[in-house]
Amino acid sequence: MPALIFRKAVQTDLRTLILLLADDELGQNRETVSDPIADCYIRALKAIEEDQNQLLVAVLEDDQIIGCMQLSYIPGLSRSGMWRGQIESVRIAPSHRGRGIGHRMIEWAIENFRERGCGLVQLTSDKTRPDALRFYSSLGFAPTHEGFKLSL
Amino acid sequence: MPALIFRKAVQTDLRTLILLLADDELGQNRETVSDPIADCYIRALKAIEEDQNQLLVAVLEDDQIIGCMQLSYIPGLSRSGMWRGQIESVRIAPSHRGRGIGHRMIEWAIENFRERGCGLVQLTSDKTRPDALRFYSSLGFAPTHEGFKLSL
Numbered sequence: 001m002p003a004l005i006f007r008k009a010v011q012t013d014l015r016t017l018i019l020l021l022a023d024d025e026l027g028q029n030r031e032t033v034s035d036p037i038a039d040c041y042i043r044a045l046k047a048i049e050e051d052q053n054q055l056l057v058a059v060l061e062d063d064q065i066i067g068c069m070q071l072s073y074i075p076g077l078s079r080s081g082m083w084r085g086q087i088e089s090v091r092i093a094p095s096h097r098g099r100g101i102g103h104r105m106i107e108w109a110i111e112n113f114r115e116r117g118c119g120l121v122q123l124t125s126d127k128t129r130p131d132a133l134r135f136y137s138s139l140g141f142a143p144t145h146e147g148f149k150l151s152l
Numbered sequence: 153m154p155a156l157i158f159r160k161a162v163q164t165d166l167r168t169l170i171l172l173l174a175d176d177e178l179g180q181n182r183e184t185v186s187d188p189i190a191d192c193y194i195r196a197l198k199a200i201e202e203d204q205n206q207l208l209v210a211v212l213e214d215d216q217i218i219g220c221m222q223l224s225y226i227p228g229l230s231r232s233g234m235w236r237g238q239i240e241s242v243r244i245a246p247s248h249r250g251r252g253i254g255h256r257m258i259e260w261a262i263e264n265f266r267e268r269g270c271g272l273v274q275l276t277s278d279k280t281r282p283d284a285l286r287f288y289s290s291l292g293f294a295p296t297h298e299g300f301k302l303s304l
Contacts, residue, residue, distance in 0.1 A: 014229075030230065032232045040233035044227055044228060052203075074206070075203060077170070077173060077196050078240075078241040079182045080182065081190075083199075119304055120302065120304060124276060142302070143299065144279055145277060145299025145301060146276060146279055146284070146288075146297075147274070147276050147295065148297070152270060
């Protein structure tokens with residue numbers, strides 16, 4: 001199994017990350033692919049970097065970015081002041097799917113959250129992604145909650 | 153309809169907020185009610201206050217805290233660098249339920265997220281809370297996602 005490198009995403013990764021986000025069934029109509037890179041992404045990465053409770057992770061194989069995910073560390077009062085780890089925007093390059101990379105990414109995220117002292121990991125998955133229920137269940141996640149969204 | 157005050161929660165609110173979190177079907181076994189206040193809550197409030205993208209809201213009627221909720225402003229790359237507003241730990245004192253206070257709280261949260269430039273509001277609700285689906289749907293939320301949790 002080839003080694004995966006997990007590291008914080010930096011500005012020079014942006015072009016690759018945007019293409020990764022856009023190369024997705026649901027994402028293709030949501031992203032702005034342009035040259036130069038649209039300001040909205042530069043501002044977004046800056047906001048992520050300025051927040052010590054956000055980590056945008058680039059996943060590399062053979063020096064190439066093949067995946068990404070965002071981790072949020074959310075402090076809270078409830079459950080005796082428990083921190084939550086939240087996973088958002090998980091993407092894997094189409095050419096690298098079906099090889100267990102997603103599992104390794106989520107396992108890395110879980111371990112990272114454990115090290116940060118989180119008591120719970122949470123994520124939501126679009127109900128129109130049919131494989132996700134099985135995928136996250138196989139990693140020990142339970143679909144105990146309804147995930148509500150409201151566009152503004 | 154009596155006026156509600158929405159303000160940032162401060163340390164002197166902690167005792168009331170812990171009781172509010174504990175006075176809940178699911179919350180009663182999760183919280184630590186003690187005098188003096190358990191350190192875990194003091195640390196948790198400090199972590200919330202130190203994160204500019206977290207806001208713990210105390211809701212008051214007649215100078216008394218009758219509800220609380222936590223708002224998280226989550227920066228992200230996806231959807232063209234869209235910010236997400238997330239609502240967590242919504243609680244209303246049992247004596248004040250059934251009067252539409254929850255609606256007014258969520259509406260306040262939505263407006264707050266709009267002012268902060270969020271493009272989406274999201275939350276998850278335990279599937280064992282039977283009234284929540286109807287409640288959030290009536291506010292315009294769509295249950296489009298599965299909410300997965302994994303305890304560490």
